[in-house]
Amino acid sequence: AVDAAAVERGEGDEAAQWSEAATRFAYLGRFCGESSLHLRFSVDDAMFQPIAQPLAEALWEAGVPTMVQLQPFVELPGLHVMTYMRSRAPRRYVAWQLEYKHDRVTGGDMEAYLRRAQGVWEYSRANIPLLAAHGWAAEDVTWVFPCFHESLTHTLPRVRAVADVVFMGSMSWVAQRRQRMIPVLRGGGDMVWAWGHEKIGGEFARFAATGNVSLNIHAFDDAELELTRIVPLLANQRLVVTEEGRDARLNDVLRDGVVMRRNGDLWNLDVAIRKYAKASEAARAEVAARGYAVVREHLHCRTDAAAVMPSLRALLPAWLPLPFRD
Known part of the structure; x- marks a missing residue:
């Protein structure tokens, strides 16, 4: 079992992996002239790309190097946003909840997937009270609408x-x-x-x-x-x-x-x-x-980009330097 507290203090094997990842991305960032860590949108269907890509562009402009993975999920160093429930997910991720019908958000595998996440991005503002009624804290759920860029x-x-x-x-x-x-x-x-x-x-x-x-x-x-x-x-x-x-x-x-x-x-x-x-x-x-x-x-993506910054910061162990501009 992973000792989460040890990871946050920078101790143990997983902490070493994060440290190595940060070093590798810092080197890549210096080589490419960009920041040290990448945010990865893991998109299981090309139909989700028009939702993820505009926000990815706005996050780049805000100082967060961001890419959209259309291929099946492969865990690579970086911060992960999952646009669909998967049986295999990274240890730390934000779940971008894009289910159309609000009554499918809670219960069964979907609820377990959302609860494992370090935060939930909810595309439907009407779903947020439903999540709150099922025990989600307000600070853990962010309205992230399909936006303009x-x-x-x-x-x-x-x-x-x-x-x-x-x-x-x-x-x-x-x-x-x-x-x-x-x-x-x-x-x-x-x-x-x-x-x-x-x-x-x-x-x-x-x-x-x-x-x-x-x-x-x-x-x-x-x-x-x-x-x-x-x-x-x-x-x-x-x-x-x-x-x-x-x-x-x-x-x-x-x-x-x-x-x-x-x-x-x-x-x-x-x-x-x-x-x-x-x-x-x-x-x-x-x-x-x-x-x-x-x-x-x-409805510009700048609004979404600003709203999601706290949940992205929560993905990082506290001892890692933040790659975001304030």
Whole structure:
């Protein structure tokens, strides 16, 4: 068994390993002109990359060398943020909780995985009271939302829209709500729809540019706004029509930058889709520009980067010098 107190004092074999790791990274840092330790986002699915990469960029800018591991997890020296529950995890890690349904956060293997972590980053603000009710201390849980960074904006060739509506969400069996709603919205048959699920990065931005309106529909009745899609769309100045989410404060932040209608209000969603799909390009561009300004000002990754610093510091044994700028 590892003597945690001895490790914190810098004693024992594990402490020697940390010391060696720090020395190696310090040498690498001097060679590359960067800081001494790397933060590693261990991402099990490429679909999580657009969430981790913008925050990684902001952390680099804050003085924390950060990389995103897309391959299966391999424990290397450094600080680890895990974006998914794994049977094998590093001894010290932060768990970035990205489960969509809040009732899946507690209980069973997921709860054990979160409790083993040195901290929890929670993508859903509504999940935080749930974790508190199950015994998590407030200082151990940080709201880390899918955020905006300038690297999300892609320079695209000017293309003519070939669809009135682009829908980027999944239509899988878990999204039965969408399977019920979208055929109703398409019922008139007088608009061209396109489907872009599982596209990421530049491909996501290029596909969204082929439609006049980007539509966001919740997979579940009590969902929050899907920032994983909405933020990259607004970062590329696409006009977004969406339902409200369950987080009223987040709705208020985004309301001026998107076309928002009540949750489940098919009539007014249909009216909004048709209005903006047939509007002038200048009218759509005006709304899209407001959306870009909103996410850049209110949902920038600098906010997340500042919020997560205490949990990153908690990963390090106290005797190691911190590689972060204050």
